[in-house]
Amino acid sequence: MTGTGEEQDGAAERDGPLWWERRRGAALDVGLGGVSAVECAFEGVSFAHEAGVPVAVGVLFGIVVGAALVLRRRWPIAVVLISIAVSPAAMGFLLGVVGLYTLATSEVPRRITAILTAMSLAATFVVMYMRTQGDVEADRTLVIVLSGFVAVALTVPPVLLGLYIGARRRLMESLQERADSLERELSLLADRAEERAEWARTEERTRIAREMHDVVAHRVSLMVVHAAALQAVAAKDPVKAMKNAALVGDMGRQALTELREMLGVLRAESPRPVPAMVAPLALVGSFEDGPSLEELEALVGQSRAAGMAVELDVRGAGAGAGPAAGYPAEVQQTAYRVVQEALTNCHKHAPGAKVVVRLAHRDGEVAMQVENGPCDGKADEPGLPSGGNGLVGMRERVLGLGGVFVSGHTDEGGFRVSAVLPVR
Template sequence: MNDAGAGAVEGKGGAVLWWPRRRSVVLDVCLAVVSALECVLMAPSFAATVGLPVAPVAVAAVLGGSVLVLRRRWPIAVVLVAVALLPAQMGLLLVVVGLYTLTVADVPRRVIALLTAMLSFGGCLVLYLAVLEEQSRVEQPLPTWFALLIVLTFGVVHVVAPVLVGMYVRARRRLVESLRERADGLERELSLLAERAEERAEWARREERTRIARDMHDVVAHRVSLMVVHSAAIQAVAPKDPEKAARNAALVGEMGRQALTELRTMLGVLRTDDRPEAERPDPALRLAEIASARTAAPAEEDRDGPRLAGLADLVGQSRQTGMAVDFQEEGERRRYTAPVERTVYRVVQEALTNVHKHAGGATTLVRLARREEEVAVLVQNDPPPGAEAGPGASLPSGGNGLLGMRERVTALGGGFVSGPTDRGGFRVSAVIPDREEAA
């Protein structure tokens, strides 16, 4: 707040009436006392010149000089009083301090220019008349040009100097206020950025949880479903054919080892951090780093994960459980990007798992179509034989398989369709574009 714009609230933040601080009261009172003394000292000379009693002139001088105490509240009134005291050659301090306060205050520039011009002209005129009177009393008066130079110099300097100082202080205060506003704005922006960073971390945490849950479902549901089917088959054939039961038991062990290997791989990605414990980031930031790393470059599991070439083995595992699976391939063999091939593999894996769960013993068709810019896959099963549904038909389901497949396919810009067929079976179909250059 500038000198003239101080509020009139008493006691708030040390403010008293229109003064912003208590020390401002002391300063203005001291200036008013000095100004009143100056005017009183000039009062006898003016009273003798105009032929008036000294007492009333001294009282008027005290009142005029004391107006300086109101400079922060009414700076224009202070300057007008200074203009009125010019003919009496009083109020030099009133002129200087009044003009400074007027320039610093939020007063229009036209008003400042007008009052400055009035004081300059009036001061020069009064001083010139005083010089003429003084020159008439001496034997060798000064040259006229020199007298005019003295008058103009003194009359302009004592008016322009406080105006220039006030303009400098006013510009500096505005600069400080603008810098303070800019700092406040930057602080608000930093706070918004911090909030957005927290939101991004929360979003990354949710996305990573969803991805981990989807991967865990793909690995665990398929492997464990096959293990359950094989264990049921072992129970059924163990009394009749111990050798076949032993082979099925070996398959169950192999599937269990594969499931554990994939689980360790996924958990290792989350746990790997070579930094000391004190330097490790917050788990939310760790999830954000993992998500950004997945966006910036292919992840390790994308490069070494399942590919289309592994579909034959995947189908073979289902055949070993006794499921009748027909695997058909169309189109020329070609390589697609790792996310595309991995998604196709997971779709077939989850679809076969659903057949094991809900349609055990049903004939299933797996069709893979390789095209130039996309890959399509179809997994369709017939209705299961009523009395031959097998032990896999009673497997529990969490209801997340189809949702996970749809999320994987749509994340790559593909289309996903699933639903029952006219014959009573179920169909899962996906078409995934290969929009990036194949690896």
């Protein structure tokens, strides 16, 4: 069983022979084993005289016993048992001290460590008592005290030091593991933050695309309708042609104004650094800069001026006096954009059809509906292009605020767009 926890560093850092993790550990153990062997060899001379065996046998026995200290990291329990076994021969003091220290620093269960420590303490006390009793026969108490002191001095300090060193080593390993774990978690959080930032940038690009689509598509669609009407009446009715030309100019200026405002927000520099996760959200400004429901009448008026037969029906509390005053800006802008895009689709796909715009203020929500009848076939098709993103953009806007969006053909052959937005 390995002892000191020094083998926990990982195979990548291992450079020692056999069971040693490092070369310096092997050199230290070999050096301690050599010193212990020399000590036990000298003590083996006295053991040989007392046991009545040849001196060479006692010296050889001492060398073998002392050299066992080399195995202290591999088998710490065996080293301590050897030191206890040879204690009656009065040899192996370094072997016992270093063995107990290594045992205390190892991963051996504390119950086994306590048992071996008690055995070593008892063996040392008995040996010291038996050897001192003959020298101080008159004072037995002094013999007991002296034997106990020596036994404690040779047993307890190395065990306590070993327990401290082992606990400190395990604490450092635990702190290192926590540091590595924290580093991995920080790396994971950085990756997730980058993913969230990329998601935010994607969402913002989608939002900007919707804003650009709403601004450009509606204004340009009206300009195309007026241009077609201008071409049709230029020779027959110059006054009406001039009026349509003025309207086209107004539409173009409004479109350019809105585009400049949006591009101005995109190019504006932040007065202070913005975090990567928040920076994309600061590109288009706040909802307060966008249109509101109070401008809905003007929006419908522009379509009327383009020749569309459109009716505006507003119902609910406060319908006649600024009903959107208490609504959040994002609700007003989304409702406005839904109606705007729906009217743009009517210009594109149902020229000449009658259109009804309904706005209802309810308890906790606002509902809007744009419905066009079937195309009568009498109006000239202005040839407006369609990218197929209008309904998708409206749905994304409404669902993003927790609302409900429905669109589809009516039984009469027209088309209906309906949306309900919570106002809180």
